[in-house]
Amino acid sequence: MPDIIVIGGGMAGVSAAAALAADAEVLLLEAEPGTGQHSTARSAAIFIRNYGNAALRALNDRAAGFFEAPDIDVEAPLLTPRGELLLATGEELDLLEEYAAGSAGLERLSAVEAERMVPILKPGHFAGAVLEPEARDIDVDAMLQGFLRQFRARGGQLRCKAPVSALSREAGLWQIVAGGETHAAPVVVNAAGAWAGEIARMAGAQPIPIQPCRRSAAVLPAPEGHELGLWPLFGSIAETWYAKPMGGQLMVSPADADPVPPQDAWPDDMVLAEGLYRYEGAVTVPVTRMVSSWAGLRSFAPDKTPVCGFDSEAEGFFWLAGQGGHGIQTAPALAELTAALVAGRAASIDDGSLGALSPVRFA
Template sequence: MTHPDIIVIGGGIAGISAAAELAAHARVTVIETEAQLGYHSTGRSAAIFIRNYGNATLRALNAAAAPVFEAPEGISDRSLLSPRGELLLAGEDELGTLQAYCDGASGIDLLEATDAVDLVPILRPERIVRAALERDAQDIDVDRMLQGYARLLKARGGQVVTSAPVTAIRRGHAAWQVTAGDRPFTAPVLVNAAGAWADPVARLAGVAPLGITPMRRSAALLPAPKGHDISRWPLFGSISETWYAKPDAGKLMVSPADEDPVAPHDAWPDDMVLAEGLHRYEQAVTVPVTRVDHSWAGLRSFAADRTPVAGFAPEADGFFWLAGQGGYGVQTAPALAQLTAALVTGAEPGLSDATVAALSPARFHSS
């Protein structure tokens, strides 16, 4: 399908989910640089669904995505979620941050230090003044989600082209002309779901970039603390996002919650940043870090206002932005995919006008 109705650039969860929704209405081709889908940010996600994570626009997307995660018709035969919980810890100087997080949130229980230690026994109670527990935060089976959307896309007649770096894009008389992996593709609509490469793709197409900035997020996998069954521990971390930890297949994943602006690339962790983050984690717990089994990094790409971008570029006919998902990409993907399909096909979006406007790239062009 070198002449589809829609070309989607990017085979992460954003591009694949949007393509699957669009394929119900049109002929869709996804173009991915790497040899496999979800190689970059999707495959390195913390993989948790937190309804209260993000600003008001993101919380609206979380709410819209929840029914899909719980009953992923056409994607999986069972829920993509499993119980986890999220425990956010605050010292004396972080109480304001904790209160701000709880404002407008739902399903949050405020806990004392002893309650927090009951949930995660390795925490130092003297470091905790208050804690917030969101019991309904849940793990996401990201691989099953990605593969399910890919199957749905193909079942609806869509095509995925991998190992095909995009080298040229130009707008013809009535269609976008894309060269990828030395093959030509043309389509009236081009969806830019290129993640950390969203701005470079726009420049290649002659479209003004939006200032989508990739930021590195590192993580390390540690052995489970001896004598503890961590399988039912919640994700736990600092309310100020200076570190967090999460059980992961019998081990403990710890992140320094870094956000260092970088050029788009196949990310790897900075040893100093990782060491500093592990030190902050060690100060909060009673168990020292004695071994790192594995470490990695991914890129979380943000617009300046830390809100995703979804909508047609005002100045470029048929160029659709689906970018800037930051650290919310997996958990908002079902909602943004449905919105993309609605906006591209002219259907009624299932989100409020205010939310759609907050996501639109037009917000960067207003005077």
């Protein structure tokens, strides 16, 4: 019998399971045929240290050490140079100032300097910009596979095609029916992503509303005559669109966050069209065709801060949910925190951030 059952085989669940397996017998349950098939596979795949609120930035700072020197088996660095360029029109300069005031390591650029960096920007459209030069691309698949290898090397067991259909606690153990099998363990970790709220309801845990929100993207051909390799991720400070070079093409997102039920997400054509229209208004190259499009889910707690800790009502029920769009880059820090809290060790994060992450805040 395992000591811990982790529900959810995305980046959060896999990384947490690997960390927990260092000290315990761990079973990882995933509903799909393989791991990382939902939000993990549809990430913008970039580490931005200044991304998110104070608690998220504390996690980013903690995760930075892992990304610089991963303790998992990977064949190449997980991070490669990219940079993030945030752009403001004259009416948006206050937003730019607000973002810069709470950030570190930024460089202020004039509109002309930004246009030199991304030469398809419409001359005169923007009034200012900030650059985070240390923002870097993440090799998400290499990271996920590295955590899976570590999990298995530590004796962890993985069951795919195992959606949870029943969850109850009896005689100090969680009884979980998943994929036609029944499993039992004293501790269950809810890392079910968009389905985290449903898992909590099954367990009779706190009714924390974890809301999945759709984020869409279109892949466009590279603008003719331009080499995208050195371009940063660039986008509106008002979060109405952003674009990122990917594999010699350009991924453009309307930066949508439309609430939807837990699902295998697909892009909404109208939302995508509106976002591409906003992007077109900022650049000199018209959108003539899409190579492909996709959508993923970003799941949020009401305060847009992840939920990490033991439930206040259901004994042995641990929350690891609500990462929003920060799940890949915070996964190493949240996995480390999960392992510490489950084992009863001191957390490697400040008390203020620990309280901000705890599910007790919703009790």
